[in-house]
Amino acid sequence: MSGQDLKSHDVLIIGSGAAGLTAALVLAETCRVLVLAKGGLDGGSTNWAQGGIAAVLDAGDTFEDHIRDTMIAGAGLNRRETVEFVVEHAPAAIRRLVDLGVPFNAEAGSLHLTREGGHSHRRIVHVDDATGAAVQKALLKAAREHPNVTLLPGRTCIDLITGRHEAARYSGSGRVWGVYALDEASGTVEAHTARATILATGGAGRVYQFSTAPRGATGDGIAMAWRAGARVSNMEMMQFHPTCLYNLEVKNFLITEAVRGEGGRLINPRTGARFMEFYDPQRLELAPRDVVARAIDAEIKKFGLDFVHLDISHMPADFVRGHFPNIHEKLLGLGIDMTTQPIPVVPAQHYTCGGVLIDLDGRTDLPGLYAAGECTESGLHGANRLASNSLLECFVFGDAAARDILRRWDSFEAPPEVRAWDESRVTDSDEEVVIKQNWTEIRRFMWNYVGIVRTNKRLERAAHRIQMLSDEVNDYYGHFRVTTDLIELRNLLQSAELIVRSARARHESRGLHYTLDYPQTNEVARDTVLVP
Structure with missing residues (x-):
């Protein structure tokens, strides 16, 4: 295998933030779990989250109030059953975090609750103004101490492994058996297989020139799932x-x-x-x-x-x-x-409200593939995410995906033999400037043409540039050895294409999607669902 060892676990989780580690800790009670992280284990968005976690904990608050606030913020595009599911599971998620040792601010013996935009009550539990860092620290500590959890940083995932009996470098839709991942230190590509795979890869914020998202938020999970054959939804809703x-x-x-x-x-x-x-x-x-x-x-x-x-x-x-x-x-x-x-x-x-389409168990269209957190479109956020519902979604759907895998464990087959990554026809690149130039260009025109206010003409210009860059990058990808920068650029372009295609399909202004050509809001709210 020339350094490309095939590595198999019961469950593979891609992403080491709130969603991924929540799922890992639930699964680890009975399964061997591998968690892959691009860069460091704390490099995702969870560690950056300042505000807090929304949950109905105050005597004057109700589930219905939290549901209503979420639906109003989401401009009616939310799926109510999802909103109910998340809101009703929020208090239990907070209790689990308290049990893990997250030092939430307290006042007079109770959790201190603050209020944020769009909320009708104080319902935000927090750790000063660095809640995400405290949560990340507690989850990582628990994961490191669990004998059934293996944490593997420095892995940039390239593509999902699909197919019934074998997978080649370019896979069509089918059952998911794991992922090909680049070892960032050695430059070799590994095949990690599992009975079930969970995407917890975060959003695609770095497709824009100005973003609060961490450096690694390049839409990796969304792009990989799309290439494997999964539907994505509401990608035009970029917060x-x-x-x-x-x-x-x-x-x-x-x-x-x-x-x-x-x-x-x-x-x-x-x-x-x-x-x-x-x-x-x-x-x-x-x-x-x-x-x-x-x-x-x-x-x-x-x-x-x-x-x-x-x-x-x-x-x-x-x-x-x-x-x-x-x-x-x-x-x-x-x-x-x-x-x-x-x-x-x-x-x-700031946040990707659309993503890989999932159900209440975190299941995607592809057998064996689950997803949770910012890379998904669960129906919670609709056309605009309510403040402090993001970490909450991670905890609730990370837990839901893990529990569905455990319930259905007997139906998951052991992964088959898969092909090792084929590098026999590629060489080292001597034109890294191409990647840097394209990275800069895409982020600039996405900000200018697909930003807060949009028009048909701007979206048309963006689509044209995406096609030109995609042709160039795909040619580059086919001839040179993969690097983290090349993989991320490929995923950024795919994410940008999905955002623009979704924006062009929505002929109204709703929530985060505001266009001067269609300033009205349609009477009936409909999701933008793209099918590969």
């Missing part, structure tokens, strides 16, 4: 967070929703006045993200601004430092004291 720090040196530092939830005001720096009253006079700064992001975008364009201000300096300094210690410290290092000064902010891509 832009309203408040990313405007700083020419620090391009992806998020200012959490909770700053507005705790009293932060959006100010036009030229007029010195709040402006949300002109866009959403009832909810103001606590309107859903799509509304606030479009409002900021409109103010910037109308007044020729580089940014707007997010100001919480009217609150007591001890309050601000106590609620946002990490943000306060980060901004101080950049010369901004948020207790006395406003924060310059702009919208940036």
